[in-house]
């Protein structure tokens with residue numbers, strides 16, 4: 001059992017004001033694997049006070065100096081990446097090879113992209129040639145509260161902490177109470193990089209506790225949040241009285257439009273993507289919209305892929321999928337599968353209960369529903385498990401209407417060999433991101449959505465801007 005009860009406040013590891021133990025459960029075994037403490041208001045206040053004290057000096061640290069600290073965080077990651085992969089695998093059930101190859105490497109990937117953007121970032125810019133004495137200064141927002149989920153724990157921590165540091169903000173990180181171990185290790189990377197005391201603080205806690213204390217705190221200037229749409233709304237309301245900037249990265253119900261002229265691997269690729277990370281990604285393509293002429297064939301391919309997708313313990317090597325994160329998520333997914341059946345969708349693979357041979361652990365059967373209508377609960381709600389809904393369509397118009405008929409708007413996908421159609425659809429789909437023919441977005445591309453997916457933009461240049469306020473200056477002396 002790993003004991004991690006301390007918080008990182010003001011450059012030191014400190015004991016909670018009032019101990020309040022919470023076990024961390026290994027989702028592969030349902031056994032406690034670690035114990036943390038949940039913070040109280042006194043801990044939140046201490047962390048915010050440390051960040052507030054550190055702000056004036058950090059905000060005016062030379063950008064080159066801030067870059068040096070971030071480079072040192074990268075070096076510390078590189079020396080300890082295996083530990084980080086193991087922590088992620090244990091806390092949220094990512095199979096160990098997936099944790100090594102996909103989850104942990106999110107840290108260096110985003111960090112390097114931020115450094116590239118930072119190197120050409122102008123913190124002081126002219127307004128325009130017409131106004132020689134005007135300047136636009138981009139200045140750090142202040143003390144920021146960073147609240148992260150469990151599904152891609154290091155991805156989300158990196159997407160918030162690194163740009164906040166580069167922008168000159170000071171911060172309090174509250175990682176998910178379900179997956180706190182990787183963040184505690186990350187705090188060691190920051191500490192060992194020599195980042196000045198108070199610039200980065202970490203307090204463990206839950207939503208009603210530390211999460212709400214941060215979103216309502218008078219000395220916190222901004223909340224950057226990734227997680228459920230429910231919590232995003234609660235945070236926005238709680239932050240209103242103190243006029244915080246609130247940046248939200250919430251759920252999704254991505255549509256994957258597969259046309260009859262799609263490449264032959266498109267359906268398989270879409271199903272695999274939906275099941276990736278056991279379906280626990282906000283940008284998962286969970287609604288596969290298939291053009292009628294290839295519909296039966298697509299359903300058959302999806303059935304085959306699901307039946308052959310191995311599910312096993314996160315501790316086993318290999319490219320299988322692992323459990324979902326918790327008993328609550330397991331039960332929620334089972335409930336949604338039940339609803340799918342009750343509302344008349346055709347179950348073609350998977351279904352209720354655990355996969356054969358697995359009696360313990362939060363393992364879900366890779367599940368495919370066909371003949372889904374966009375009104376069914378499984379097409380409307382985020383399942384956050386390995387569950388795919390297939391919906392037929394006859395015309396491009398109809399496909400666009402179905403894709404856009406959702407409260408969410410994070411990522412949509414298009415599979416077609418017709419370039420003109422792809423370009424047309426890229427503009428018509430209402431989402432923050434559109435990915436086509438299996439091509440991922442390139443380095444520095446902003447991640448974020450519209451509508452109930454939240455309107456944050458994370459990563460690269462836009463990710464740094466999130467943590468900056470715009471100041472308009474006139475009467476600037478010629479240099």
Ligand code: NAD
Pocket residue numbers: 147148149150151174175176177205206207208210211212215226227228229231232234235249250251252281282382383384
């Ligand atoms: P959640 O939103 O409850 O938790 C995410 C983070 O927010 C955690 O750190 C949690 O402690 C904190 N939090 C919760 N309520 C809060 C509040 N009122 N104020 C401040 N902080 C609060 O998400 P969850 O319960 O871990 O997962 C539930 C659902 O959220 C999932 O089924 C999925 O739909 C969605 N989700 C989305 C993403 C994403 O990347 N978009 C990530 C995780 C979860």
